[in-house]
Amino acid sequence: MNASPVAEESLPEDRLDLPIARAVPEVTRGAATLRRLGIHTPRQALFYLPFRYDDFSDLRPLGDLVADEKQSAKVRVTDVKVEPGFGRRPQRVIAQLADDTGSAEAIWFGRRFVERRLRPGDELVVSGKVAMRGWRPQFVSPDFSPAGTASVHTGRIVPVYPLAGGVTQRRVRELLARVLGRSLRNVRDPLHADERSGLPDLAAALKAAHFPDDPGEVRPALDRLAHDELLALQLVLAQARVARGGQRAPRIPVAAEELATLEEALPFGLTVDQHVANQEVIADLGGEQPMRRLLQGDVGSGKTAVAAVALAAASRAGWQGALMAPTEILARQHHRGLAPLLEALEVRSEFLSGGLSPARKREIHAAIEAGEVQVVIGTHAVISRGVVFRRLGLAVVDEQHRFGVSQRAALQAKGDALEPHLLALTATPIPRTLALTFYGDLSISTIRQMPPGRQPIRTEIRDRGALPRIEEFIAAEAGAGHQSFVVVPLLAESEAMSAASAEAEAARLGEARGAGARPAETRPA
Secondary structure (H helix, E strand, O other): OOOOOOOOOOOOHHHHHOOHHHHOHHHHHHHHHHHHOOOOOHHHHHOOOOOEEEEOOOEOOHHHOOOOEEEEEEEEEEEEEEEOOEOOEOOEEEEEEEEOOEEEEEEEEOOOHHHHHOOOOOEEEEEEEEEEEOOEEEEEEEEEEEOOOOOOOOOOEEEEOOOOOOOOHHHHHHHHHHHHHHHHHHOOOOOOHHHOOOOOOHHHHHHHHHOOOOHHHHHHHHHHHHHHHHHHHHHHHHHHHHHHOOOOOOOOOOOHHHHHHHHHHOOOOOOHHHHHHHHHHHHHHOOOOOOEEEEEEOOOOOHHHHHHHHHHHHHHOOOEEEEEOOOHHHHHHHHHHHHHHHHHOOOOEEEEOOOOOHHHHHHHHHHHHHOOOOEEEEOHHHHOOOOOOOOEEEEEEEOHHHOOHHHHHHHHHOOOOOOOEEEEEEOOOOOHHHHHHHOOOOEEEEEOOOOOOOOOOOOOOOOHHHHHHHHHHHHHHHHOOOOOOOOOOOOOOOHHHHHHHHHHHHHHHHHHHHOOOOHHHOOOO
C-alpha cells in the first residue's frame, strides 16, 4: 500500500478559520473550486467528509482481475490510441496494459488530457471498475498514477466526496490533501485521552476519515467525529436547560378532580396511555418553569385529545392557548378535530391562516387581543406580527421538527412577560434513546395504545403501473361518500400558495358539481 499522501506541516490553530487561500497558500489557485463546495476555511475543509470509500489498496495481477468489481493493478502501458468521436459518440482514449500475468485495456470517454499523460512504456497503478470485454479485462474510466509514488487516487483506500457542478473527485482529493497536510498537526483535541472512551484523538480521526491507510481505521474515526457532534448537541441542550432555569411560566394548577371532570366531558373514553399523558402534562403546567414536553404517538392514537385537555385546563385558568401546524391542510384537520372537543369543554376556539380574508383576520386578531378567543388553531399565521395574545399560557406545536427554531421561539415569545408552556406533538415513531438524544431539552410522553374501535392502518407500496387501479379505487370511495387525499412533493410552501391552491380546487369542484358531475367522477391530479 502506498504511504500516506498527507505531508504534515505547521499551521497555527487560530489560522484554521482564516480564508483558505490565505491560510494554505498551496490551494490558492483551487480556492474558487473549494468555495463552490461551501469550503471557505481550513476548518471547513477538515470536516468536509467523504460519503463513501473505494478500496483500491489490493494490487492484483491482471490475470486475477474479475468483472464488476473495483480493483487496482500495477501495469505497463504498451500502446495508447485515440478514437475520434462522431455524431453523439464521444472521443475515446484507449490504453493497452500488460504485466507478467496477462493483458488488459483501459478506456476513457471524452477525456483528451489522458492521452497527453500516457506514453508506451509508462509503469502505472490503475484503479477503477473492471468490466470484461470478451476474455480481456477492461478498466472503465479508471484513475491512474505513476507506479512507486504516493497518490490519493490509486492503490489505497480512496475517499469519494459530495461534489458540485464542474468539480471532479481528483481535484477535490488533491486540494483537501494539501489542506490536511498544513492543518492536521495543529488541530487541538478538546477531549483528554480518558474522556474519549478509547476513540482516536481528533487529528488522527480527521486524517483517517479523509485518507485512511487501512480499512479498519475508518469506523473508529467516524465514530469519534459522530461522538463530538452528539456531545456538542448535548452541551447546547444542557445550556438551554440552564438558561430556562431563570425563565418563569404561568402556574396553571389543575386538581385531580378537575382533570377527571375534563376527561369525562370528552365524548369518548380515554386509553390508559392518554390518561397518563394528561397527568404528566397537567403536572408540568402546575410548575413555575416552562413545560417542554414531546408527546409522541402513531396517527390515530389520540394525541389531539391530550392537547384538548391541556388547552382547556389553561383556558379555564384564565390563560389562552395556541396550536400551530406546519401546513394549512393539517391545521384545518386539527381545527375540525379540536373545535368540537374544546366546545364540549366550554372553550371557544378560532381557526387562523393566511388564506382567510383580511376582514376575517382582523376580526379574529381583535378577539384574540381582547381575550375573547381562548384557543387559536392555525398555521404560521399564528405567529404573525398582527397576532397579539392577551394572556398566552400554552403553545402546542404539531410536527414540531418541521418548524425552525426561530418559528418556535416566535410562538413562545407571544407570551410577553411569562414564557408559555410548550407541548410538542409528533406522529414520527422515535425510539426513546434517539428521542433523548435529539430532544434532550424535552420531557417525553408516549401513547402506545390505540383508542378502541380504531380501524387498523394498512400501508402498501405500488408502482406507477398501478395508478389506473388506484384512481378507480379513489373514485369508488368518493362515490360511497368517503374522502381521499393525494400527497405530492413540494420543495417550499407558503401561506399564499396553500390558500390559492385550496381556493382553486374549491372553485373547480363547485363548477363541476354545478354542471351535474358526481364526486365519484373527480379524478386526482
